[in-house]
Amino acid sequence: MATITIPTALRQYADGSASVALEADTVGALLRGLVEQHPTLGKHLFSEQGKLRSFVNIYVGDEDIRYLEGEETPVAGGDVVSIIPAIAGGMYV
Amino acid sequence: MGAHKGHPYMLTLSADAAETIARHAEATYPDECVGLLLGGLDGDVKTVVRALAVENRWAGQVSLADTDNAESRRDRFYLDPRDYLRADREARAAGMDIVGCYHSHPDDPATPSERDRVGAQGVGGGTGFAFVIQSVRDGRAAEVASWLLVAEGARFEQEELALV
Ligand SMILES: [Zn+2]
Numbered sequence: 001m002a003t004i005t006i007p008t009a010l011r012q013y014a015d016g017s018a019s020v021a022l023e024a025d026t027v028g029a030l031l032r033g034l035v036e037q038h039p040t041l042g043k044h045l046f047s048e049q050g051k052l053r054s055f056v057n058i059y060v061g062d063e064d065i066r067y068l069e070g071e072e073t074p075v076a077g078g079d080v081v082s083i084i085p086a087i088a089g090g091m092y093v
Numbered sequence: 094m095g096a097h098k099g100h101p102y103m104l105t106l107s108a109d110a111a112e113t114i115a116r117h118a119e120a121t122y123p124d125e126c127v128g129l130l131l132g133g134l135d136g137d138v139k140t141v142v143r144a145l146a147v148e149n150r151w152a153g154q155v156s157l158a159d160t161d162n163a164e165s166r167r168d169r170f171y172l173d174p175r176d177y178l179r180a181d182r183e184a185r186a187a188g189m190d191i192v193g194c195y196h197s198h199p200d201d202p203a204t205p206s207e208r209d210r211v212g213a214q215g216v217g218g219g220t221g222f223a224f225v226i227q228s229v230r231d232g233r234a235a236e237v238a239s240w241l242l243v244a245e246g247a248r249f250e251q252e253e254l255a256l257v
Pocket of ligand 1: 089090198204206209226
């Protein structure tokens with residue numbers, strides 16, 4: 001089982017859970033397993049085309065999956081996978 | 094301070110957190126500063142125990158507009174996910190949660206911009222996460238306000254902010 005942590009503001013779509021433990025071989029399978037349990041999380045994580053949204057970052061331990069194998073990144077039992085929002089802004093468009 | 098809309102949501106800031114935000118905003122002036130708010134959520138009330146200053150790592154990482162200038166932190170901020178991850182671990186270890194973030198508006202009101210709205214979409218919005226804006230004028234901390242991202246991320250709504 002790997003553990004996936006859910007950031008504060010997304011917990012409202014996951015019955016308030018701060019983390020969920022799931023059996024999966026890859027990050028992609030883990031995320032899809034999570035969305036299966038909590039369908040309303042889906043549109044916050046994935047675009048209509050099924051791609052991970054650009055403002056959603058997924059880390060396995062301390063590593064961004066963009067620098068690993070993306071959704072194909074393998075996960076092992078005991079891994080902690082974190083969903084991390086990027087926050088940006090500024091005064092002018 | 095500020096026109097609060099009558100909904101029950103509210104953010105309380107500890108004196109220590111308010112001080113951290115104000116001093117951080119003054120220290121980075123005229124650049125924008127950014128940080129995270131650690132505390133707890135109890136029903137409609139978010140309690141901020143500690144404000145954690147984070148480095149503004151804006152360098153054009155995300156494309157929010159065609160006019161993006163990777164050089165300017167004066168009117169741009171970016172909160173690196175690695176800093177969020179570190180803060181989240183720190184919060185959990187202390188039995189707290191990240192209940193919001195803050196940034197400053199140098200010589201500008203504490204009102205979110207369209208760019209702030211676009212850049213907030215990754216958070217998920219709702220009433221459990223506050224966007225605090227600290228205004229700084231001529232290098233001195235001025236008004237501070239708390240906002241919620243509502244209507245599926247379509248707009249910000251001001252919430253009551255209390256200093257405790
Ligand atoms: Zn702003």
